[in-house]
Amino acid sequence: MLNAGWLLLRCPAGGAGRAGTTSFWPQVDMTGTAAPELSAAPRALGQSLTDLIGNTPLLRLERIVPGGNLYAKAEWYNPGQSAKDRPAWKIIQEGERSGALRAGRTLLDATSGNTGIAYAMIGAARGHRVCLCMPASVSPSRIKILKAFGAELILTDPALSSDGAILKAQELYRAEPERYFYADQYSNENNWKAHFETTGPEIWRQTGRAVRHFVATLGTSGTFMGAARYLKARDPSIQAIEVQPDSSFHGLEGMKHMDSAIVPKFYDPAFADRKMAVRTEAAYDAVVELAKREGLLVGVSAGAALVAAREVTREHPGQCVVTVFPDNGMKYLSERFWSDNL
């Protein structure tokens, strides 16, 4: 099998496909002079679920921005179909390594969606019990997915949004700390580190070092803080742009309005070069546009990412702008904005 890193280097405009090597991080020859190599390390046949996490494609949005340089990481290519597989896997790995996540303990966290799916999926594959707190307003299909993986669910007051779920998880952990491994995605440093170690380097490689602007939506802020930190470490002039909902009251699942929410511990409000705000309806319109013009059925936070990234692309014609589409749109088709467009 060819070395995927070499292939990525040959496709700087985003034509990179899934890494097919047996190593999680293929060696990359940044000079572009090396010949492709056969995969070196022998291993047992087949791959495990967690081998498939990361190395997602970088898509060029040619019809949305004709002739432009706007690219998006297609994070639904992860096995749990979202970017959240990355932090969930690192949090679980480090928990296992430290012994904090061990036999008899249950992984506990607050999540309204994709992190929960990632925990439940990886937990099932690794033999860990998983207990998730989430607002009762999450969609029935989401609840079914989590239950399918065997997770225990605790539904919290929807009026309190994701913060109500966080407070419930904290209460459970305080009451029985020996029973739980509190993964705490909002404070766990392994959240942003997962993106520092994977998402950032992938973007650097897949663009052939051409990335000039990195645009990401904020939820836990792990994707933004991790990937942007890596990119700025490689080239401090790369612009890091964070995207939030324009109001505390919004319909952008997975995103947080930092001024009015429990702020993740590792979020640094002074880190971004620029902060952009997106109205819910603009993000919904972008989701519909991506489906109908690019053939990409994405989630609502991807719509918000596109609204912001397209503006940056317009302001800097010819420069390489990269954003992240955190998940696909299959889970959102029952939302009302879709029913007007089907």
Added chain:
Amino acid sequence: MTAVIEIPSALQKFVNNRASVTVPEGSVKAAIDSLLSQYGGLKEHLFDEQGRVRSFVNIYLNDEDIRFEQNLDTQVKNGDVIQIVPSIAGGR
């Protein structure tokens, strides 16, 4: 004779940090009009430019989604509870 509108935490700063607001009986529309007459800053968060309820805003009357009743014309009786809930609640 009154009913109560429960205010989601994300909107409480627009209603003097109250968790609920008392409104008169009548229709859901009349109840919300009463709420907006007391706290005008809420309007842009609940309705779009055409005056329609924003697509992610769900309104429940006694735990029933009013879209499956008579929508804004659904009748509100003494002691009823109206909830305003974003269809998806944020977080990851």
